[in-house]
Amino acid sequence: MNTHTPVGDQLLGSAVDALNQARINDELFHLTRQDIAFDLATEQMQKVRDFVASPGNILGSMSTKHGEIAEQVEVAVRNSHQALEEQLQDGSTFRATFEGVGRTAPEDYRIDGFDVQSKFINGTHNNLKAVLEHMDSYPNFGKDGSFYQIPKDTWQEIRDILDGKQVEKLKSSTIEAIKAKVAEIEQQTGLPFDEVVRPGVSDYSEVQWGKIDSTLDKHDRELAEKNDAKRAEIVDNHQPSLAEGLRATAMGAAFGGAFALGTGIYRKYRDGKNIFCGEFSTEDWQDVGLDSLKGAAIGGVSAGAIYTLTNYASMGAPFASALVTATKGVASLTLSYQRGEIDLDEFTDLGLIVCAESAIVGAMTAAGQALIPVPVLGALIGSVSGKFMVAVAKNLDGKARKALQAKMEAFANQLNVIEQQILDRILAEFAALGDLTAAAFNVENNRQLFEASITLAQAYGVEEDQIIKNADDLDAFMTA
Template sequence: MNLGKVVKSNQEQAVASWINYLNRVRLDRFMVALQQQDQNWIQAVDTLKDTLFTINKEVIERNRGGLKGMHGFIAEVAECGIGNAREQVQGKVPVYEWINDNGPADLLWNGVQIQQKFVASGNHLSLQAITQHLKKYPDFLSEGGKYQIPEDHYEQIKLLLSISKDQANKMPTSTGEFSLKQWKEVHDFFDKGTIKLQDIQPSKLKYDQVQVNRINDTIQNEKQSLKEVDQKIRQEAYAASKPSLEQEVKVTALSAAIEGGAAFVSVIAKKRKSGKKIGEFDSKDWEEIFKESGIGVIKGGVRGISIYSLTNFTATPAAVASSLCTASFGIAEQAYLLRTGKITKDQFIMNSEILCLETSVSALSSCVGQALIPVPVLGAVLGNTIGTLLYQVAKDNLTKTEQRLIKDYYKYLHELDSKLEDRYRTCIEELKEEMVTYYVILEKAFAPNCTEALNGSVALAMYFGVPREELLTTIDEIDMYFMGQ
């Protein structure tokens, strides 16, 4: 029994199993990332729905603030909801809280008090409203508070501050795009030094986006923006799960080092068994050692890059990919012996057949071992050891009938493994299709439009097998059910 062959086969299958483990880790992380992003998306959408509900219930229906001031309360609720939804879609915790107590602050942002001013009257860019608030609460800024104004007001202020006095006096005012009076007001406001630009922050919304007749569109547009962010995050997760050149280089280098190191140790051990001590090695011995080690490094590099490529870009299991490399190296060696006249054609064919059979046993044994012992590398090594030893025992000691039985058994296992692999892939594809259908129906069931939500709920119930006759499918049926008619 050639234990050296078993050890070498184990080393090869260990590398293959390790590469397979790296591939599986990437895919597992991708699936976890998608599942987490599903939750992030649901939370973000729920927050937008709650925001719109609160605006309608607490502000619009109560006519809070009247016609002139209602948009200010809408802005407060919308800022919190949209700000939190943007955090949640990225898997972060909400950072905004609506205070709603008519005190000095309207919001809390990461623990910082925020006073919002959405005022367009007089074209003062909300600055006069800030001045009035600071007179009423003079300690607001010194206690760490911040003012928040519409995004378009903030951008206009920054633009006006960037224009020098000479430029301002030369700019045309007839088009209405520039106002010298507004320019002076903004510069005078900040020249006083009481309030600095860093005391003011832009809202996530423009002034017109928080008006009563615009807020529904604003929330729907925000949902679409969040969907784009959601898709980008999923695409980034997918890109991170794909095989990379960097990982391929690392795998190749480590495989080369392992196989080269194994060859180095093997040659030294062989010479030690012949009776030579390491101190007695001459230049010829070391030349042979480094030659074999170099060949091992090259083979290991080829094996690493081949297994990585085959397992990631084709449907080849890692154990089979490693055995293909081993068989290729072995047949190439037999071809060299044939060309140099050291073996006959019959010997070449017979040796190649035996070599392919041995590598097949190694691959199958590793696959079975990894399945029975789902520990990375360990299962493949133990399976390879047992399978290879069993094959050698059969080859050397059993009758041809017994050998044929074992060979047929391994063939059966291999075919079964292929069938299970095909079934697994089919199930995965069917699951993906079902999940797509499910999410489409689920989104319709929770649509903001009542009629669309009702139809979506009916479709969702039928999707899960509820008979149509047991469902309330129209408004009239719902009224009749609850009215007892």
């Protein structure tokens, strides 16, 4: 027994299927975590809506309530985006928090454990003035890692002024006053302005009482778009890949080589030579080694083809494994037929037998839950086997095709009308799969896998004349 038998291919198919299923399960796991994270993110934004819904509980007049609103938005937006980025499952690790902060404390909230004072004042100069007034009241603020946050657009305007950019609608005297305030902040703290005063997530206008609802709607849309992008990224990261295809190929090669080695040793043992008693000659080792190399090559190609079919042709592992078995078997028979080693009748009969397993799996897959009468099975399997032969034997001559077609018609003639309908439906399902061998052994799909296998063999010190490097070498191994 070797790895190009139906049993070997089905074992490889099961292993490849397990590899695929592990990837699918991991995708579902991360999608579920992303859904939970998105729910947590939307909960943070809902807290702001609940806060705004009770204006009587917000400090200040209607014209100054935006100060506390800005604080709520800052914490909620930061935490909601953190939830999505890190797939948080609860809020225990949020970096922004109001916990442990008094409502009239020097700080308004904490970010990454540092105290933050929010200053949302109308006018850039006035905003900086408010920062300095707070520093007068709390001289250590801004020096110990604590910092101020001001409106995003206000901070950008200051940054543009410091960078020497043109700022519209500001008088030169106002610009000079702003520069003086920045210098004073840096002088008092001994730190760069950007470390002491940082931009918030909101512009000044976005947190005003009449604008806050539309601002929250905007943030909700951004969260939804970001979540969709994260989900798409998860799906994309769990698509079939070259790396995973290489793992499948390597797994198949390891299985094929080990299986061939074991059967080779057992075959020698039956011939009276025990490897453990030092009875192997140099020729025996060469035989076993060559069989192992062939087994590894066939196992790797088979696993790669099964991986391609299950992932790119939407085919179940049993069906894909059966197709790979049929492809290799018919390829060998075709070569024997072309060499004159078997005649036409033997070729078609043996080919139908080789394809029978694939036909049975394919018929059952396509039929689904339909009840197929037992008397029909033989003719049905024969018909589908013929379909497989036509699909996988691309180099059949006209005479062979006609003989095969005649056998398929003979099978079909044995069926009554209802049974013929069953067969037609199965064949239609089969046809819908398209060119199966093109999918399994597509050059574009498998070229990189093939090239990588050469590099792997060279890395392991396999002799150059024993490495499959081209189609002729592959054909020799497949038909040996």
